[in-house]
Amino acid sequence: MDGRDWGTFLLPYEQAVEELKVKFKTMRAELKKREEYAPIEFVTGRVKKISSILEKSRRLNVALDDVETGIEDIAGIRIMCQFVDDIRRVAEYIRARKDLTVLIEKDYITNFKESGYRSFHMIIEYPVQTALGQKKVLAEIQIRTLAMNFWATIEHSLSYKYRESLPDDMRARLKKTAEAAFVLDNEMSAIRLQILEAQKAFEDDSNIVSRTLSIIHQLYFYHLVHEAIEAQKRFNDCWERHDMEGLKVLLDDVKQLLGNARKGENPDEQL
Template sequence: MDGRDWKKFLLPYEQTVEELKVKFKTLRGELKSREEYSPIEFVTGRVKKVSSILEKSKRLNVPSEQLEKGIEDIAGIRIMCQFVEDIERLAELIRKREDMTLVYEKDYVTNKKPSGYRSYHMIVEYPVQTALGMKRVLAEVQIRTLAMNFWATIEHSLNYKYRESLPEEVIKRLSKAAEAAYLLDQEMSSIRDEIMEAQQLFDDNSNIISRVLNGIQELYFYYRVREAAQFQLRFNEHWETDDVRYLKELSAEIDEAIARAKKG
């Protein structure tokens, strides 16, 4: 086994994963705060285990002194999307980023693997600031839909169980499941507009409720207790009706009351 200090070797990769997770989660939050559609559903990340690194280096004939360049997915980020169309949009956002450099891409969405695996892979070089200075670390960003991720997770578990030697019957069933996941994605894409409209209505309702309640709290801050209590009462009478129009009008009135309060 390689005699290097693996804990120190993996530190930059661990930092890279944590920083990239924060950046992609922040991107998701920023798009939503701008009331734009976010192609990111959720983000996960991991650093490859030492045993997996050694197994892959042996399989690919990568010398131990070339692990940093020869094994490109020691740091891994996985981003899940709702729709297949979101994958390309997110990939384009990553291509335009200036805080990482795109090395190359692999499109397994259009060109699935023989097993049925679909995902979009982007190898990026990320400059991480360590205690010893800046270090450029390779990381793999996988972009896939929820259906693709479900299938890939099951396949990974089965490969682990059977040590990469899946029985023929399991391979056939996995292939059928992969096709079913693909058809599910296609079906979701066909009603994408309806789904997004429903989600937007839900978000609008949630946002206006938050705005009204925050506005009422701000009136209390300015000691406009009577006004705040009246607005609270009106809100309580209507919020369960999902009358977004009324809540928007109420929010506008609260904004005017806050403006008056600020003027004293």
Template sequence: MDPDAAWHQHLTDLNHFLMVYKFGLAEINTKITILAEELTHRGSGNPIEHVNPRLKTAASITAKATRLNCPLTFDDLRARIRDIAGIRIVCSFVSDVYTVANMLTRQPDINLVATKDYIAKPKPNGYRSLHLIVEIPVFMSDRVVAVPVEVQLRTVAMDFWASLEHKIYYKHDPEVVPPRLRDELTAAAEDAARLDLRMERLHREIHGPRR
């Protein structure tokens, strides 16, 4: 096969590989949209502030595979990289994070594969979020594919801290940032966590618990 034909075939195979992740992401996004609309119409208040779906690029997949010493074959990538498709759900309050996660994972066609609760046990830098790996069936023309999707759930305050922490560290190795500044960022994460608790308490005192 000549180089041009080989490259064209590689792109075709890559697009086909990513296609099922795109479809899995669309399925999860639809489920979240339905939950948000139902809760709004029930009058109990929509706990979902906003949603951000994303599909890793080929460059991002390659970089992660390199870090994991994962061979660049589609079978290996499929087996070892479980966050090719991902969606971030930003909720109003901490309790909403767990409520939405429970609503999503108890649906019969969703298989919960793994959970990492960085709210209960934050990362050393202060990062907080609930990470789930779920599998959802995607019905293709000739088969059913169980597609893994990473679901990140966090509050507005957690999302604010994580987004700005990323910008502060952008193109900088956190290890070369002075410890004093790293400590300040961790303290800011703790401030955000306290604000989360305070705002939820105020909401509960005014409106009562969510129904």
């Protein structure tokens, strides 16, 4: 086995993964604020285990002195999307970034693997600032839907268990389930607009509930105890009746009360 200090060797990869996760999570938050919808559902990352690096270098016939350039996925980022169309959009955002360089793209969605595997891969070069100066490392970004990710996770676990000898019947069943996942993605894309409208409605309703309760709680700090109690009763009544329109009216009322309290005014009317 190679006598290098693997802990030190992997440090820049670990740094790259942590920085990229933060950047893509920040991208998601910004897009959500700007457009109310972000094509990124969530982001994960990992650094290959030493045993996996050694195994892959053996399988690809890469000398251990050459793993930095011969193994492209020591650092890995996985970006999950709701819809297939989102994958293309995320890839465009990555291509436009100035803090990394896209070297290779592998489209396993259009050209899926024989096993049924589907995903979009981008090999990037990413600069990290180490204690000894800048170091550019390779990293792989995988962009896939939730359905693709579910299938790939199961397939990876089975492949690890059986190594190179995955039984033919299991291989066939995995391929069939990959097709089922692909059909599911297509069906979800077909009703994308309705899904997004439903998600937005749910999020809007959740925001109304949380904002209303937060303001009711703040009324106590302005000694508007009676008003807060009456507002809570109205909230409970609306909640029991699933009356979102009533909650919207209540939100406007308590916002007015809080605004008056902050200006040092007394509320003109009781709730």
